[in-house]
Amino acid sequence: MNFEELSLKYKEKNIVKLSKKLAKSFAITRSKDLTNLYELAFWLYIYGYKVEILNIYNLVNIDIPTKIDFNIWTWILAIWGLQAYIYEAESEISKKDEIVANMKKVYSVPRTTEDTEESTWKFYTKIAGRQTLESVCNIAEIERAIESGNKTSEAAYRFSGLCRMISYGVTGFYPHLVENRDKLEEKIKEYIEYLNK
Known part of the structure; x- marks a missing residue:
């Protein structure tokens, strides 16, 4: 390339x-x-x-x-x-x-060497199961950045949130994201719109 x-x-x-x-x-x-x-x-x-x-x-x-x-x-x-x-x-x-x-x-x-593919996958899904839409989207961090008037931090949190929403959401590995797929797609559009200004 x-x-x-x-x-x-x-x-x-x-x-x-x-x-x-x-x-x-x-x-x-x-x-x-x-x-x-x-x-x-x-x-x-x-x-x-x-x-x-x-x-x-x-x-x-x-x-x-x-x-x-x-x-x-x-x-x-x-x-x-x-x-x-x-x-x-x-x-x-x-x-x-x-x-x-x-x-x-x-x-x-x-x-x-003690791990197996099954145990490793089980451990990963346990961590993925703890992720919420709010945590993946960086909602709390974005709100804090807005309150303090820090546009640079707000954009950075929106960018990292967008990346995770897209790359985690498509997998089906994150139950909370699967359950909230419509909201996830709305947030993706919202963040893209913000970052594309």
Whole structure:
């Protein structure tokens, strides 16, 4: 993927800034580079450039290792979730299901020699079960930022909330998000509208 070309193709400052950073340095093994790639993918989505996101997804559509480094894989999984969300919106359900199945495999990779895939998955679903729509959306943090008049923090919390709503919500792994799918979609639209100003 040519990040330099991407930085020249679009005018939105977040896309230009992140593309330039990635043009200077990109390695799939570096957390900082993957964080930039993840942010770029979601900013492309916010501005409606979905074709470019598939190129980013293809870049990180890699084999699942036997040991998961979540400093790397947190960002890869978010990009996978974004592409699955796009496929779902385009009614390409088999492609979406394939990505979600691979996400489940990643979350099921045993952390220690005593763990099994089943016990690791059970532990993950326990954590996912605790997530509420409000916590995923960063509602409390956004309200505090609004009260203190901190627009930068408000935008940052909306961005991280949007990323989680999309990448968690499409999986079906989070019961509270499944139960509140309509509200989740409303919040996604609201956050995109805010960030697209």
